[in-house]
Amino acid sequence: MNGYAAWAHPQLAAQVLRPRRDGCSEIALRVESLHDARQVLWLEQRIRALPGVRRVAIDRPAQRVRVVWDAQRTPLPALLESFAAADCPAQPLPRDSIDDARAREQHQALKHLLVAGMCSMQVMTYAFVIYVGVVDFVDFSTRSLFRWLGLLTTLPVVFYSAQPFFAGAVRELRGRRLGINLPVALAVLLVFLASGFNTLRGSGEIYFDSVTMFVFLLLAGRYVELRSRHRSGALGDAAIDAAPLLAQRRRADGELETVPAIALLPGDRVHIAEGGTVPADGVLESAGAQVDEALLSGESRPVRRARGQRLVAGSVLLSGPAELRVEHSGATTVAARLGALATRARQARSLIAPSDREIGRFVARVLVLTALTALGWLLVDPSRAFEAAVAVLVVACPCSFALARPAALTRALGVLAARGVLVTDGKALDTLARVDYALFDKTGTLGVPQLDRRAIEPLRGDTPEHVLQLADALAHESSHPLARALADAARQQALPLQARSVRVHAGAGISGEVDGRMLRLGRADFALAPAGHPLPADADALVLADADGAIAAFHLAEQPRAGARRLLDTLRADGIAIAIASGDHESRVGALADRLDVADRYARQSPDDKLARLQAAHAEGRITLAVGDGSNDAPLLAGADVSAALASGTELAQSHADLLLLDGHLGSLADARAIARQLRQVTRRGRRWSLWYNLAAVPFAAFGLVTPWLAAIGMSLSSLLVVLYALRVGNTGAVAPADVPGPPLRPRELHA
Incomplete structure (x- = not known):
């Protein structure tokens, strides 16, 4: 029996197949070996040639393939064998993974763009005949025919391609806010109605070419941004599909x-x-x-x-x-938790539009300026009032201003995902770029504890193996780094003991019943508190105790985590104050702080103590960053302006973090800050370009020196340039060294 025969089982196939109304089945497959466009094309042709296959859709960045086919003609095992024969082994995904939302969104955007593009080219052809008639003789009936042809060809653009702008304008009006869709919808509708009226009466200017070109170029900018946003979601799909x-x-x-x-x-x-x-x-x-x-x-x-x-x-x-x-x-599993966080990250990306207040003010000024232009021309030359007002409305449209941050942020999220940083809140990057105070947990975050068996000290004559076995029973129930280090050292033990009635005491230790005895494992003051015994000579050791006192002491060594030195040096170079707050003993906190050159350190800190120190920094007007990995760090992470957690940390810590370091390398956080500062600079420059363009172009439009079609070209190209400029985020040298201090970004290959 080959490896795919199991998928013939009905109950197993039901987990991955989605029946369709037409009698076919649909499946989502994970295919890792999609390396180039030729291979994708060859695979698609091979699968399409199978009996009963109706549709094949390949998403190479997400490494997903969706197939719609008649499972009666080609059984599921045969389909999977065909993928394997093409050197592209496929793994079926749960039927819940078959989500049409992203493909449907991109397909719909492409249809709107294609219709606008084809119609705008045709309208420009008709307009050319009319423009020729200005300098050369074209009889009235011919000009009238081409005006009507322009009107008919513009109808699909206005009532189909421009639909997203009208729908967005309606949503903005219902929400009683001003957004970028409103001036676009007004410009398209006013220009089309005026041109249609002039076509009906047979005289006056028409601007069908302006309308179609305006819509096409705007849709092109939005489509580029949409493609970039979808590509940046590939890592989340890969994490969900991992197991x-x-x-x-x-x-x-x-x-x-x-x-x-x-x-x-x-x-x-x-x-x-x-x-x-x-x-x-x-x-x-x-x-x-x-x-x-x-x-x-x-x-x-x-x-x-x-x-x-x-x-x-x-x-x-x-x-x-x-x-x-x-x-x-x-x-x-870890992969499932990452998948959930990736989903949360993608949801955050749908909310990455700039501040409504900023856009509202911009749109309000554009509308006021348009009204003033129309009023001025009505007093001077009423025949030119409409054309000048429309030119101002189009040329000053805030599309490029509004696209600057979403386009740059989308690019930044994708770059960070490729470098092992999952951003669960898009707003966190802006805050990260402005941080001036960083508070770190020690154990498991800046330091990685390790236990050498020679450092096990039995205190009652037990063997090191036996006390390690007792401690492992409790440590196995905790995700704290000290407990994990102890449990890892005990993995070779045979017949591990089981603990009952286990209770984890945040920042202190673990208690539970092992082999008929109530044991406590953790800090010496916690472990020995019920018995009232004095602390051992080495009070910073991890102590195992029962009602009669200490059973054993475990002397754990601690090494700085990979990338810790680089991160702290980068933050210090940026003038950021650094502090360590840990529940550990003073000697261990001091030893690691000295190795990392951190002067501001605090030991014996409870979760409330850590949060209080963060709040004190808030009171001083500081913008705070918190980094941790344990459940006891959750209040700290939730209370910071921006927070980061390690993928090896607890689920509770991850759920409260804005950034997740997937590789456990703290140097990735330095990359994230550099990208955040690049994002800030690129956004500012994109908006600055938009403002300068408006300041330069609006006066010409207001004085009637810019026609609506020229205004449409200028504004649309401005928006497209802003989107393309946003792709500079993450490129070395995209921002001047003064903008992003510190070491160059660390390249990382994305295997997702």
């Missing part, structure tokens, strides 16, 4: 069975073949393995994992086979 749907579970008799990955339970043993994808989060039970975690971390180099270390769902096994003991599956 496979099938797994090879080992039964009690040692045989393998194919089961849905979502059905895996903690404690299940899973077999992963070489080249296979890890189906769940768990602990490696083989001697060692080499895995590719690029999809989740952005790190292009393979990672070596030893027995007892954790593997995350979505990683690719490069050397195998391997055995995995499941800890988390389904929606609780």
Whole structure:
């Protein structure tokens, strides 16, 4: 039986197939090996040639392929085998992944653009005949015919292609706010109605060429921005698609069975073949393995994992086979949490329009200026009032001003995703660029704890293995970095003990019943508090205790996390005040702070203490950045102006963070700040260009020196240039060195 035969099972196929009304089935597939356009075209042709295939849609940035076909003529296993035969192995995705929203949005925008483009070219041809008639003789009936042809050809542009502007204007009026769609809709409607009236009466100027060109160029700018926004969502799709749907579970008799990955339970043993994808989060039970975690971390180099270390769902096994003991599956895996955060990030991207107040003021000034122009010409020469007013309305349209930030922000989000930073709130980048105070958690954030078995100190004559086994039972229930370091050191233990009635005390430790005894693991003052015993000589050790006192002390060493030095040096170079607040002992906090040259450090800090220090900085008028990874950091992250969490941190910390560092490398946060400052500069320059253009062009339009068609070209090209300029975000040298101090950005290959 080949690897695809399992998909013939009706219950398994029902998870990925969506039935259609026409009797066909639809499926979404993840295909990683889509490298170039020729390969995409060849794959599409090959799949289309299969019996019963109706439609194939390939989204190369998101590595997704959607197929609509008759499953009776080509069964699902045969379809998957065809992908494999084309050297493009496909993984079926849950049926919920079949979302038409993005494809429908892009398809609709393209249709509006194409209709406007074709009609505008045709109208320009008709207008050329009329313009020739100004300098050469063209009889009246011919001019009238071409005016009517221009009117008929403009109808699809006004009533179809311009529909997004009219719908947007209606929404703005209903919301009692002024936006960019209102002046566009007014300009299109007024110019079309006036031109139509002049066509009916057979005299007067017509501007059908201006209307169609205006709509076409505006739609072109919006389409470029839309494509950029969709491309930046590819990482989120990749994270959602990371984990496979099938797994090879080992039964009690040692045989393998194919089961849905979502059905895996903690404690299940899973077999992963070489080249296979890890189906769940768990602990490696083989001697060692080499895995590719690029999809989740952005790190292009393979990672070596030893027995007892954790593997995350979505990683690719490069050397195998391997055995995995499941800890988390389904929606609780790291990949699933990243998928949820990516969805949240995409929702934030739909709200990345600039401030309504700024746009409202801009639009109000444009409308007032248009009215004043019309009034002035009515007093001087009423026959030129309409043309001059329309020219002002078109040339001063705030489209380029309004597109500057959304286009630049969309580009910035995509660049950061490629560099291992997931932004869950688009507004956070603007705040990050203005930060002047940064507060860091220590353990697990700036420092990575490690436990050497020689640093285990039994205090009652027990063996190091036994006390480590007791501590592991409690540490296994916590995601705190100290607990993880202790649990990792105990992975080689046989027959691990189970803890009951476990309770995690934020910033202090863990308590629970192990082997019939109530134990406490954590800071010495917490572990020994019930018994009232004096603290050990090394009071900063991690202590395991029961009602009779200390059982063992664990002396954990701590190393600075990768990128910590670079990040802190970058922030200091920018004049940002840096502080460390930790619940750890003074000696450990001081040791790491000295290694990182941080003078402002605070030890024995509870979550409330950390938040109070952040609020004190707020009271001084500072803009604050908080960085943490634990559940006890959630209040700190939520209270900061902008916050960042590590992907290895707790789900609670991630849910309160504005930025998520997928690779666990703090240097990525330095990249994020540099990109944020670039974003700020590019946005300012785009808006500055828009304002200078308006200041230069509006007087000419107001004095009747700019015709509506010329105003449409100028304004539309201005908007298109602003969108193209926004693509400079993330390019080295796009912003002057004075704009973005610090080291150059670190390139990173995106494997998503």
